[in-house]
Amino acid sequence: MPNVTFKEQEQVLKYRTDTIQTDKHTKRFSHTTGPATCPLCGGSDSAPHILLRCNNHTLKRMHIIRRHHAVSLCGKEISKGKLGSAIVTMDACNSEKLSDLNIEPPDDIERNIPDWVFPTQQNLPDGVLVMPIEEKGRHLDPKQIPPKDRVIQLVKFKFCSDINPQQTLEKAHNQHQPLIQRPRTRSLQGISRNNQVTLHVVLLGVGG
Helix, strand or coil: CCCCCHHHHHHHHHHHCCCCCCHHHHHHHCCCCCCCECCCCCCECCHHHHHHHCCCHHHHHHHHHHHHHHHHHHHHHHHHCCCHHHEEEECCCCHHHHHHCCCCCCCCCCCCCCCCCCCCCCCCCCEEEEEECHHHCCCCCHHHCCHHHEEEEEEEEEEECCCCHHHHHHHHHHHCHHHHHHHHHCCCCCCCCCCEEEEEEEEEECCC
16 A cells, blocks of 8 residues: 555454453453543544544644545545536645644645635635536636626535534535535625525545
């Protein structure tokens, strides 16, 4: 497996077999009782907690780096295909959050979502693609597509437990319904015809 060390492969295997060291296992093997507590943040300890929910500064930084790599890789692959010219933005995460954690924002992918797609910059998607409706032909530059002819594709990345992805998928679609409504009602086509907007939730299992 290129670019993955033996130690990293070992840790992934331990996670996937539920043998990674946690306070839950410590209590089980030492035959002690009481809640399993994360030594880093004080939350309920478990393997999914380490990779998804721990609020420790170091782990949060690792979570954000993981997210940045996932979004950047996806953006890179989309840019190679027939939808490459439709990419408006691929944003790994909030610039302020990256700066607070001493992570350099990527310079190879556009990070700012223009206000002609979203009127306000809150709870934004990780990626936006804008293309013309099928019968209106092909435009190389999304900005050149008349507002009445736009099809907007929104991409949202979610990391989840490998054994229970459906719950995360349903929660993500419910949580991000406003993402669909905002650009849809932003349409300049008139009240009788709204923009075609689709949300794509990409689930990534934390165990690989």
